[in-house]
Amino acid sequence: MRPNDTSTVQLGRIARARSGDKGTGANVGVFVPSDDLYALVREQLTADRVADFFRPLGVAGVTRYELPNLRALNFVLKGVLGRITRVDAQGKALGQAILEVPIELPARLLPSNDPRGS
Amino acid sequence: MTRPARIGNAQGFWGDRGDAAAELLAREPGLDALTLDYLAEVSLSILALQRDRDPALGYARDVVEVVRSLAPYWRDGGACRLITNAGGLNPEGCARACAEELRQAGAPPMTVGVVDGDDVLATVRDLAGLGEAADPLRNLDTGEPIATVLDRLVTANAYLGAAPIVEALNRGAQIVITGRVADPSLTVAPVVRHFGWDLNDLDRVAGATVAGHLIECGTQVTGGIATDWLDIPDPAHIGFPIVEVDADGSCVVTKPPGTGGRVDARTVTEQLLYEIGDPDNYLSPDATVSFLGLSVEDLGSDRVRVRGAQGRPAPPSYKVSATYRDGYRAQGMLTIYGRHAAAKASRCGEIVLWRVREAGYPLREVTVERLGAGDAVPGVPSSVDRDALMEVVLRVAVADPSREAVERFSKELMPLITSGPQGITGYSEGRPRVHPVFRYWPSLVDCDRVRPRVTLVEATADATE
Numbered sequence A: 001m002r003p004n005d006t007s008t009v010q011l012g013r014i015a016r017a018r019s020g021d022k023g024t025g026a027n028v029g030v031f032v033p034s035d036d037l038y039a040l041v042r043e044q045l046t047a048d049r050v051a052d053f054f055r056p057l058g059v060a061g062v063t064r065y066e067l068p069n070l071r072a073l074n075f076v077l078k079g080v081l082g083r084i085t086r087v088d089a090q091g092k093a094l095g096q097a098i099l100e101v102p103i104e105l106p107a108r109l110l111p112s113n114d115p116r117g118s
Numbered sequence B: 001m002t003r004p005a006r007i008g009n010a011q012g013f014w015g016d017r018g019d020a021a022a023e024l025l026a027r028e029p030g031l032d033a034l035t036l037d038y039l040a041e042v043s044l045s046i047l048a049l050q051r052d053r054d055p056a057l058g059y060a061r062d063v064v065e066v067v068r069s070l071a072p073y074w075r076d077g078g079a080c081r082l083i084t085n086a087g088g089l090n091p092e093g094c095a096r097a098c099a100e101e102l103r104q105a106g107a108p109p110m111t112v113g114v115v116d117g118d119d120v121l122a123t124v125r126d127l128a129g130l131g132e133a134a135d136p137l138r139n140l141d142t143g144e145p146i147a148t149v150l151d152r153l154v155t156a157n158a159y160l161g162a163a164p165i166v167e168a169l170n171r172g173a174q175i176v177i178t179g180r181v182a183d184p185s186l187t188v189a190p191v192v193r194h195f196g197w198d199l200n201d202l203d204r205v206a207g208a209t210v211a212g213h214l215i216e217c218g219t220q221v222t223g224g225i226a227t228d229w230l231d232i233p234d235p236a237h238i239g240f241p242i243v244e245v246d247a248d249g250s251c252v253v254t255k256p257p258g259t260g261g262r263v264d265a266r267t268v269t270e271q272l273l274y275e276i277g278d279p280d281n282y283l284s285p286d287a288t289v290s291f292l293g294l295s296v297e298d299l300g301s302d303r304v305r306v307r308g309a310q311g312r313p314a315p316p317s318y319k320v321s322a323t324y325r326d327g328y329r330a331q332g333m334l335t336i337y338g339r340h341a342a343a344k345a346s347r348c349g350e351i352v353l354w355r356v357r358e359a360g361y362p363l364r365e366v367t368v369e370r371l372g373a374g375d376a377v378p379g380v381p382s383s384v385d386r387d388a389l390m391e392v393v394l395r396v397a398v399a400d401p402s403r404e405a406v407e408r409f410s411k412e413l414m415p416l417i418t419s420g421p422q423g424i425t426g427y428s429e430g431r432p433r434v435h436p437v438f439r440y441w442p443s444l445v446d447c448d449r450v451r452p453r454v455t456l457v458e459a460t461a462d463a464t465e
Helices: A035-044 A047-053 A094-098 B020-027 B043-053 B062-075 B091-104 B121-128 B131-137 B163-170 B185-195 B202-215 B265-272 B341-358 B403-413
Strands: A006-010 A016-022 A025-031 A061-067 A072-078 A102-106 B005-009 B033-036 B081-084 B110-116 B153-158 B175-178 B242-245 B251-254 B288-290 B295-300 B303-307 B310-312 B317-337 B365-371 B391-400 B435-446 B453-459
Touching (some): A016 B265, A047 A061, A047 A072, A047 A094, B005 B185, B020 B062, B033 B185, B043 B317, B043 B435, B062 B081, B091 B175, B121 B131, B121 B317, B121 B435, B131 B435, B153 B435, B163 B175, B163 B453, B185 B202, B185 B242, B202 B303, B265 B295, B341 B365, B341 B403, B391 B403
Parallel strands (some): B033 B081, B110 B175
Antiparallel strands (some): A006 A102, A016 A025, B005 B242, B153 B317, B242 B251, B288 B310, B365 B391
């Protein structure tokens, strides 16, 4: 495989995340360890893409905030926590869920280990 | 140069480890202050129920035991101050209970500060009918007017800031018991007092606010809920966090040597992002903070430097956390083992809900989840092959304005133990319990309508109160 050939990997191969509630919305933060990877997720992990991914939860809109200083993106998912009967009523699981989003990654940027744990 | 203010947290939420405070002070007796956070968004509604039964209650009673566990530390000359929002709806009652506990435990004479005035339920009720004046009380999430829930309101409390806590500390309080205050303000106050900062010194106050944000959820910054949690060392003995705030407002996040867990740039960055909303406008009653200039530097040995917070004036209104009654809920779980477990679980859930509806209860909200099959985040793509699963946990949860409807659901779940699929098991908890539902109503109230108040309760060996 040449260094710029891409493969599809889960976001979790390159990023870390954390989620919680923000009223009836959820807050999902994502960050990566290098500038190259930050450029990549900034391009691919758009608000629309995240809204599509979480559509089955009843997302009423997604706002994306950029924190280039931390190589981070912070997403506010409106309306996803309106149902009080769900087991994850506080959105604690959404960080692990967003790490399943498929990302196109050049081979040269693929890290050797998975940050989700060995 | 003045030494840093060292602030610990030993309670990230009500239900966190009760012996953490004594353990932290045993390892770090020189801490300037220890913060304990007991109040989540709807905690106060639970305290309102307690207070209805007994007017002397309405606070997080667990804190009394924590205070007792610290009596030997103070008796031996320890000087760490304790700052907690455990007062809930009755900070003064909480302070008196703590003072009595200290007296019985033979602690030296101590002053307990009480911060209240956050209860704005009467103000909210007064304002609700006043047209434009009621506008800030609209639900910040949904825009609905307060009139929608006025007759069901249970609590309404403003998130106070650091100022009244600073006042209590300045008046000699060794323990400060508050009602609702913004979580980071529990940390901001002892830092402001340590350095003698002006509360208008916004960049420094913003730095202390970030420090407070980082430790307010306890072990979440020392390896708890980390993305790579499986790699966190000695999680059984995970250390609670400490921030060392410097005179310039920057801080070092750390934990006591010898404890489990990990503090590095990754755990700290995860917690920085936790529930922040707009990172350029993190709202607190002490400052509006921008996270966009923050840097995170790993110093090694579980020490991480965070600097670069920028502060602007706080909004002219307090955020109000109101709660209102919204009917009842119940949830029950059964384990289903065997081939086609997920399909069997789905059918079981449908049977229960059919039977409740056939009995004449339409139910406002129902959820059937097959836990183990990916339903904790339903519909989102995952790699689980549902058809191949040999076991799932069926969880059925309902909510409805009518208690009778929810009780009917509770009676319809367990008959599946004999009428459901072979391999259905795990019913030792019995029928689901019916609970009242309290929902959160976030809104605003002008600062000039709120009067934070500081009083002192003396805990002395002779006190009889």
